[in-house]
Amino acid sequence: MSKIKLNTPGFFILTGLITIGIITSLVLSMIIGFSLKEKKEIAQEKASPAELALTIIEADDCQDCFSLDGLINTLLSQPIKITEKNTLTDADPSANDLLDKYSIDKLPALIIQGEIHKNKTLDSLWQKLGETVDDTFILRQIGYPYKEISSGKVRGEIEITLLEDQSCDECYDARGHLTALSSFGFTTDKAMTLDKQDTKGQALIDKYQIDKLPTIVITGDLSVSPGFNEIWPEYGSQETDGTFIFRQGLDKLGVTYKDLALDQVVKPNPVVSTN
Numbered sequence: 001m002s003k004i005k006l007n008t009p010g011f012f013i014l015t016g017l018i019t020i021g022i023i024t025s026l027v028l029s030m031i032i033g034f035s036l037k038e039k040k041e042i043a044q045e046k047a048s049p050a051e052l053a054l055t056i057i058e059a060d061d062c063q064d065c066f067s068l069d070g071l072i073n074t075l076l077s078q079p080i081k082i083t084e085k086n087t088l089t090d091a092d093p094s095a096n097d098l099l100d101k102y103s104i105d106k107l108p109a110l111i112i113q114g115e116i117h118k119n120k121t122l123d124s125l126w127q128k129l130g131e132t133v134d135d136t137f138i139l140r141q142i143g144y145p146y147k148e149i150s151s152g153k154v155r156g157e158i159e160i161t162l163l164e165d166q167s168c169d170e171c172y173d174a175r176g177h178l179t180a181l182s183s184f185g186f187t188t189d190k191a192m193t194l195d196k197q198d199t200k201g202q203a204l205i206d207k208y209q210i211d212k213l214p215t216i217v218i219t220g221d222l223s224v225s226p227g228f229n230e231i232w233p234e235y236g237s238q239e240t241d242g243t244f245i246f247r248q249g250l251d252k253l254g255v256t257y258k259d260l261a262l263d264q265v266v267k268p269n270p271v272v273s274t275n
Contacts, residue, residue, distance in 0.1 A: 050118035053084040057098065059107040059147035060089040062154050066143040066187065068108050071129070075112075078119055090149070099149065102138045107147040110139035143185035144224060158220030160191035163201055165213040165258040170265055172255035174214035177246065181218075184228045196260070205260070208245055213258045218244040 054072070059065050076082075088095035090107060098104070098111060113136045117123055126132050130140035144156025160181070162174040178188040194201035196213060204210065204217055222228055222244060232238070235249030250257045254268040 049079045049081040050115040051081050051083045052112050052114040052116065054082060055098065055111040056087045057095045057107060057109040058087065058089050060091040062147045064145060065108060065154065066146050068110055078122055080119065083114065104138065105149045106142055107149060108142065112137040144187060156186065156221050156224045158186055158218055158222060160188060161204065161217040162191055162193045163204055163210065163213060163215050163217060164193065164195055166195045168258045168265055170256045171214055171258055174216060177216040184225045208239060210245065211259065211261045212247065212250055213260060216246045
């Protein structure tokens, strides 16, 4: 086998090819290394909590207004990091600037800024509860009661009375009405429960000629909820003084109740199988 002499052109060509190969290998290694590092950094960034800044604006003169605690707790259950949290009232000039900027007419208000689109679950929540402008979320859908800024009035305040016959152990649980009201956005934690034997309970029965128990008696600003007013005629009456009373819905719900006129417990008809 012939040998390549160190001073021949072939030797220099071979040396050059080896050098180019080494350099190419190093460059490729660097490119792959940078690519993997970049992908790792992107993955870490996606896995890191979304950084959000919260601004809450409350009504200075509405202690019973809807609480945002439930929504904020929902946010905290997600992989987020609260970088800043400010609570203002509508008496603060800086709060009024924000209310004007984002055309907010209901208090309490919630404004969230930051990486609002980083979490898909939160992204879906934003769409249901309000609107996003660039990297800012503005809460639009809130429960009752709330302060209407344009009128200065508190809207959605109601009083709830659950009227029962406590001697009827078989009768349905009237507290189910509270769940239904909550689904329309009303606050129900101050509901009063009366028995038909109570003086106030009997007074309601006499005044509104209530003949079936349990029932629910509601007064206040229910007109604020279009959904409630749309469905209510199927289940109850609205009296001349504006009071809402659950009446005909008992049979529709298929529950056990007390018929005061007959003085007996009425049970739902058994479901007949079609099989």
